[in-house]
Amino acid sequence: MNQRGKKDKSGGEGTDQPGKKVTPPGNADKEIESPEFPIPTVVPATGKGxxxxxxxxxxxxxxxxxxxxxxxxxxxxxxxxxxxxxxxxxxxxxxxxxxxxxxxxxxFVNVHCHLELSHLAGVIPGGTGIGGFIGAINRRRGAPEEEMVQAARHAASSMYHSGTVAVGDISNTALTAPLKKESPMTWITFVESFGFHPSRAERALQQALAVWEVFASQGMAASIVPHSPYSVSDPLMRAIAELDQLHSSRLSLHNQESSEEDLFFRRGEGAIRAHLTENLGLDVSHWIPTGLSSLESTLPKLPASKPLLLIHNTFTTSTDLAFLRKIRTEAPTWLVLCPNSNLYIGGNLPPVPLFRREGVPLCLGTDSLASNHGLSLFDEVVTLHRFFPEIPAQELFTWACLNGARALGLSHRLGSLEAGKQPGLVLxxxxxxxxxxxxxxxxxxxxx
Missing domain, CATH: 2.30.40.10 (Urease, subunit C, domain 1)
Structure with missing residues (x-):
């Protein structure tokens, strides 16, 4: 058995264009030789055996x-x-x-998940695009609490049994705090705040602080983070940034999940504007398009000294990456890929060949059961292999395990099979x- 379990001959180079529609390439058979493997220092065993x-x-x-x-x-x-x-x-x-x-x-380390949306499994049809998807989420959030907790517990259990050891989880409420506290997995909670209109900034921040306090008071790692560039006003973004400067926190931001995001920032048009005005009934008269991409418009507002997770990046370009390298010089920035969610919502994939060529640190997430058929991170690896068979298995597993642990600040004990670590082991x-x-x-x- 070779490094892939068998194959490696490329039947296609995937896609290098942001958000480009894709079809899976063919498969192949090429043996890869393993280099000489160094023997690590053995740590004395303790315990029963x-x-x-x-x-x-x-x-x-x-x-x-x-x-x-x-x-x-x-x-x-x-x-x-x-x-x-x-x-x-x-x-x-x-x-x-x-x-x-x-x-x-x-x-595996699942860097991006929405556990509290697990009750929406199979509810929202695929192919709606980002505007339709967000609208459907907002209409279905008000499920009975018992139903949401039961679905979250079942989803967490399925993640554990599919080999996940740690999760970066988005929370809008404290509903999942009890199950995270007793879970055998490690959880890093990102308490998400959103409020498009400036008048809502203070109320949105206080709501996020109340949720954050539930997690923090129980000794669980948590940060307050903005949802996305288009759903957070400048006053709210500043308040979150000031708060995060005071804590040892990590930032998470949904980034360029759809082409509509850049369209809204460049010209103030498109499905996101329609969602804000028609679905939410918001006044958008204060909004002034920047003429730039959403990433170029938002990065300067975030603390450069804090690690940053950019989620999805389906329509991120080489220009965006050049800007990112220029402005993010103090703390690491990770691009988190959620390919199955991208395919579910819009039928697109991020420009993975571009990211690899540019040497951008990559890791993986599943997103939620509202936009995915399951929460097994290995399924994300399989999808990437299917569309980009030229990527070595070693690299894919590095994204799924070690890079994920690094992105969440857990690589001292997770992510690799090294003496002294407790990274979990999956066959x-x-x-x-x-x-x-x-x-x-x-x-x-x-x-x-």
């Missing part, structure tokens, strides 16, 4: 893929060592040996009819 889990291929993500590798874990899920199977390692405790057929990867087994982990029929088994 050690599990030794072997697999034909192990993606440690701190080094190249390891063929015929072993991962040693203690009873707490801490990585004790990662070695070739032939390497002799001795621990002064009982060792349980587990042989697997498949690929081992660290636990991906190909289906019976093929040897490709990215093809239908593959199974995920959480081992730690």
């Amino acid at each position: 050690v599990r030794s889990i072997t697999a034909p291929l192990v993606y440690t993500l701190w080094g190249p893929p390891l063929e015929n590798g072993r991962v040693f874990l203690d009873d707490q899920g801490t990585i004790m060592a990662v070695t070739p199977r032939r390497q002799k390692v001795h621990f002064p405790v009982r060792e349980e040996v587990v042989y697997t057929e498949g690929v081992l990867v660290p636990g 991906i087994t190909p289906g019976q009819d093929n040897h490709d982990i990215f093809m239908p029929g593959s199974r995920l088994t959480r081992l730690a």
Whole structure:
């Protein structure tokens, strides 16, 4: 079994155009050799015993893929060592040996999710475009609290069992606080604030502060963040920025999810304007188009000293990236890709080849069940492989695991199979009819 589970010959180069409609390219078969793998220092085992889990291929993500590798874990899920199977390692405790057929990867990190929208699974049809989607969300937010909590619990459980170890979750309420507190996964909560009209800024901020206080008072990591460039007034954006300067927080912003966003900023027209005036009944007379893209218009308003997660980026251009590099020099900026959500809402994908060429740090999210058929991050990896087969599996898993952990400030213990970390461990087994982990029929088994 090679690095992909089988294939790599490119049947197409995907798309380099922001938001371009795409069709999946063909598949292929090219063997990739694993470089020599260094042996890490073994950490002394403690606890009741050690599990030794072997697999034909192990993606440690701190080094190249390891063929015929072993991962040693203690009873707490801490990585004790990662070695070739032939390497002799001795621990002064009982060792349980587990042989697997498949690929081992660290636990996945879902950088962008809306857990509290899980009750909307299957409710909103796909292909509505961003204006129709936002309108549908607003009309359906008022579900019974018990229904929302039950749906959120079920969604969180499905994420856990599909190998997710940490989630960057958007919250508009404190509804999910109790389940996050007791969850085996790590949660970073982004309390989202929005208010297009300046007159609503103070009220919107106070509402967000009340939600933030629920999470913070229970010792859970949380930040107050703006929803998007087009849904937050300048006074509210300034208030959020001033608040975030006072805390060790991370910022999250929905960015250029649709072409309508740039149209609204450049010319004050389009589906977003229609949503604000017709669906929400808002007065937009104060709005003055900037003549720039939404990203160029918004980045100067955000604290440059805070890490920033830009979500979606479906219509982000090379000009936007050049501006981002110019203005974001103090703290890291991560582009978070949610390909299945993009396909669900508008049938588009972000310009992944452009992002790779420009060396932009990438990580992955699922968005919500309102705009996705599931919350398995591996499904996002599969979709990217389907449309961009030229991307090595090592790189895709780095986005899904290590980069996600870095983006959420969790890479000291998650994201890679390194001695001393507790990153989780996921076995991906190909289906019976093929040897490709990215093809239908593959199974995920959480081992730690």
